Amino acid sequence: MEITILSPGIYTYGAMLIGGVLRDAGHRVTLTRTPAAPGDSVLLMSLFSTQHLLDPAIRDLIRAHRERGGTVYVGGPVSAAPEMVLGELAPDAVVVGEGEETVVRLVEEGVSPGLLGIAYLDAGRPVVTPPAPPAPIDRPLPLIPDDIGSQSIRGASAYIETHRGCIGGCTFCQVPRFFGRAVRSRPLENIIEEVKAFAAHGATRLSVSGGTGSLYGSTNGEMNPDAFIALLRSMAEVMGPRNVSSPDIRVDCITDEVLDAIRRYTIGWVFFGIESGSDRVLRMMGKGATVRQVEEAVERCREHDLRVAGSFIVGYPGETERDYEATKDLIAALSLDDVFVSSAEPIPGTPLADLAARTPRDKNPAFIPHTGEYRPLGLTESEARYFDLMMHADLFRPQLRLVTDEIYNTYLAEARKQGQDIRAATELILRYAQP
């Protein structure tokens, strides 16, 4: 069968993986990043953002393909809210959750009530079949496009999935809801075979994904530093240490040996999801870490000669001005090498989405008009905090970065875009919330 997989904007690992599964099942698969008419083939949309559900180009493509008699299936992280996907995009079916096995049967046999892990409309009413069991963690090689080397996601051509699941329970994160809280790690040889295939296709740098890198090989919540170190060493043997990165590590999942291995076998950066400088907000987020642990982890990284980046979330419902000031203080004290800020985005299926739906607009920073120093810019409170924090972080980098007009305008535009996206996502969640 001819199958086109569309992964809008970037080749995600998930789209490449599904492409490999379908290729090995004997289908002719094309993977594309650009919404375009897929001819006579089955169209598989791999969607990873709530915004995809609202994207007119995606909606039009699905409608046009179905009107021509084509078949459209949707999978990926958006499948955490299958009724929403059906309601907004009206595909033939949604592959719910881990779809590696389900998708093959779906394209070969079509929609049926007996197929586990799908959702579809029956006379306009959504039907969601019981969940499929988790997919095997051992899998075929992904379908790697020849232009993978042209892709740069935070500097990496691709993020290799080394394991699934996370021991954490952060309220804003989809990982533990989608993959569970037990960590399932892939065999090392399987991963390295894949790394070699990416290198052969021109990937310039590979990164470790899977939520929290250093949990690779862990069992029952117990870290297995040796497994993670062997992973980095083996990846570096193929790619060279300057072409491996291992972002997204929990502050409570580091050891001296792990940090040493990151310095020896990777580009030498550690990325922490710090989120807030307020213990109260960290508790609300279910982060399972304290500000003190963050400070100690950053200090320890510096002792190992590592550069440290941190990501922060502003505008979490319930975050007060005082909490926000604590985040600014923490950024000033840590002097991080790089800072990523995002406004709290309610992803359907997460506790944060439920919270956003329950929070009245006049109490939700994503909707409250900002009345402080940025008032003339017409921002909401979370937009103003994003904008302010980005500029604040630039003042406290080890190398001072001047905020030029261009940088100012970029931050402002991004603040507004995130604000708009979050309000649109919140409206969508409210539309499909159970009464």
Ligand code: SF4
């Ligand atoms: S630690 Fe990271 S991957 Fe795990 S739940 Fe929290 S944000 Fe998600």
